[in-house]
Amino acid sequence: xxKTSICELLDIKYPxxxxxxxxxxxxxxAAAVSNSGGLGIIAAMNAGxxxxxxxxxxxxxxxxxxxxxxVMLMSPHADEISDIIIEExxxxxxxxxxNPSKYMKKWxxxxxxxxxxxxxxxxxxxxxxxxxxxxxxxxxxxxxxxxDLTTMSLVPQxxxxxxxxxxxxxxxxxxxxxxxxxxxGAQGVQLGTxxxxxxECSVHQVYKDKILKATDISTIITGKRLGHPVRSLKTPxxxxxxxxxxxxxxxxxxxxxxxGALRLAAVAGDEKRGCFLAGQIAGMVKKExxxxxxxxxxxxxxxxILNGAYKWVK
Numbered sequence: 356x357x358k359t360s361i362c363e364l365l366d367i368k369y370p371x372x373x374x375x376x377x378x379x380x381x382x383x384x385a386a387a388v389s390n391s392g393g394l395g396i397i398a399a400m401n402a403g404x405x406x407x408x409x410x411x412x413x414x415x416x417x418x419x420x421x422x423x424x425x426v427m428l429m430s431p432h433a434d435e436i437s438d439i440i441i442e443e444x445x446x447x448x449x450x451x452x453x454n455p456s457k458y459m460k461k462w463x464x465x466x467x468x469x470x471x472x473x474x475x476x477x478x479x480x481x482x483x484x485x486x487x488x489x490x491x492x493x494x495x496x497x498x499x500x501x502x503d504l505t506t507m508s509l510v511p512q513x514x515x516x517x518x519x520x521x522x523x524x525x526x527x528x529x530x531x532x533x534x535x536x537x538x539x540g541a542q543g544v545q546l547g548t549x550x551x552x553x554x555e556c557s558v559h560q561v562y563k564d565k566i567l568k569a570t571d572i573s574t575i576i577t578g579k580r581l582g583h584p585v586r587s588l589k590t591p592x593x594x595x596x597x598x599x600x601x602x603x604x605x606x607x608x609x610x611x612x613x614x615g616a617l618r619l620a621a622v623a624g625d626e627k628r629g630c631f632l633a634g635q636i637a638g639m640v641k642k643e644x645x646x647x648x649x650x651x652x653x654x655x656x657x658x659x660i661l662n663g664a665y666k667w668v669k
Contacts, residue, residue: 357654357661360520361543364488365447365468366421368392369654371533372491372522373646374547375425375449376499376632377401378621379558382413384646387555389420391647396423396449399436407436411443421446423470428453441465449491452500452583454478459485470522474502479513479521487519491545494525498548498634501525501576501586507539514540528636530656537661546653548634553646561624562631565590569637578613581606588631592616596630 361370371393373380377400385395395418397410407424414422424445426436429452437458440448448455448462451472462469463486472491473479479490492513494506502509506525514521523536524545536544550556552563565588577596578585587593596612604612613630620629644652 357657359542361489361522364520365394367394369650370522370543371650371653372396372423372449372524372543372545373550374497374499374524374545375399375423375427375451376547376551377427378618379551379556380425381557382410382415383417384550384553384556385410385422386414386417386420387553387646388550388650389414389418389422391645391650393646393650394421394423394447396425396447398425398427399430399432400425400427401430401432403432404435404439407439408443411445423447423449425449425451426455426458427451428455433458437462440467455482456485459487472524473513474504474509476512476516479517483517483519489520489522489542490517491522491524492541493545494523495576495586496526496635497524498574498586498632498637501584506536510536510539510541526634526636528639530653530658530660532636533653533657534660548637549640549649550646551633552640552643553649554643555646558621559624561626562620562629563643565626565631566633566637566640567642569633569640571635571638573637574633574635581610585630585632586634588633588637590629590631591627592630 359370369392373388375396375398377398380398385397388395399407447468449470468488470489471482472493492510494509495501510523520542522543523541527544528549575589576584576586580600616630619625620631
C-alpha cells in the first residue's frame with residue numbers, strides 16, 4: 356500500500372484529498388471520502404456559520420475519521436467561519452482565494468493543521484513561514500478559481516522552495532496523475548472534478564451528466580478581466596460571459612452577471628444560467644462510482660504503474 360508523510364500527518368489511509376468545491380463539497384461527500392481513506396473536505400464557501408455547523412454535524416454522524424473544512428478567504432463570513440472551526444475542533448483547515456496569514460496563528464494555537472492552496476512559489480513560502488504544515492500546489496488545469504501556472508510547472512518549483520509536504524492539484528483524475536505528482540515531488544494529491552460524479556455527491560444530476568459527457572476541450576476560462584479567472588464547462592452561460600468580458604460592459608455589470616451562477620448549476624441544474632465548474636480532466640471522467648470505488652481504483656492503478664515503471668524506460 357502507498358503511504359507518504361501526509362498519511363502519517365493527517366492519520367489517513369491514502370494520500371488523497373477531496374477538493375473543497377462550493378455548493379458541492381458538503382458533509383455527506385466529505386464523510387464518504389474520509390470513510391474511504393482519504394481526507395474529505397467541507398466547503399464553507401460564502402455561506403454563514405449555520406450552514407457550516409450543519410454540514411459538520413452531518414459529517415460527524417457518518418464518519419469518525421478526520422475531515423477538513425475549506426475556508427474561502429474572500430467570503431464575507433470568513434472571520435466568523437474561522438472561529439467556528441476552532442469551536443468545532445476541526446483537525447484540518449484548507450484555505451483558498453487569498454492569503455490566510457491573519458487566521459493562521461489562532462488556528463495553529465488551537466491545534467489545527469493549516470494547509471493552504473497556493474498558485475505560486477511566493478505564496479507557498481509565505482504560508483510556510485506562517486506555520487502551514489503542508490501546501491496544496493494547484494495548477495491552472497483545475498476547475499474553479501485558477502492561477503497561471505500549470506501543475507507540471509508549479510508543483511516541482513514549490514517542492515524545491517519549501518520544506519513542508521506538497522499536495523499536487525489540477526489535472527489529476529487517475530493513477531497516472533498520482534504517479535506523475537509523486538515524480539514531481541508531491542507527497543499527495545487533491546482531486547475535485549472526479550469526485551463530482553461520486554454517488555455520495557449531492558450535486559444536481561444535470562451537473563454530473565455534463566461531466567460524464569465532457570471531452571478534452573470542454574472547458575473555458577472566464578473572469579480574467581476581473582482578476583479572478585475561473586475554469587468551467589462551455590455552456591450558454593460561460594460562452595455569453597466570455598463574450599461580455601471583452602465588450603464595453605462595466606466591471607460591476609460583469610460581476611453581477613456571475614452572481615449565483617454556481618448555485619444555479621450545482622443545486623438547480625440550470626443548463627442555461629448555471630456555471631458548471633470543472634477541470635480539464637473532465638473528459639477522462641466516464642462513470643459514476645462511490646467514493647470508495649474511486650479512491651481504491653486510483654491507488655490500484657498507482658501501485659500497478661509504479662511497480663511496472665521500468666518497462667517504460669531502458
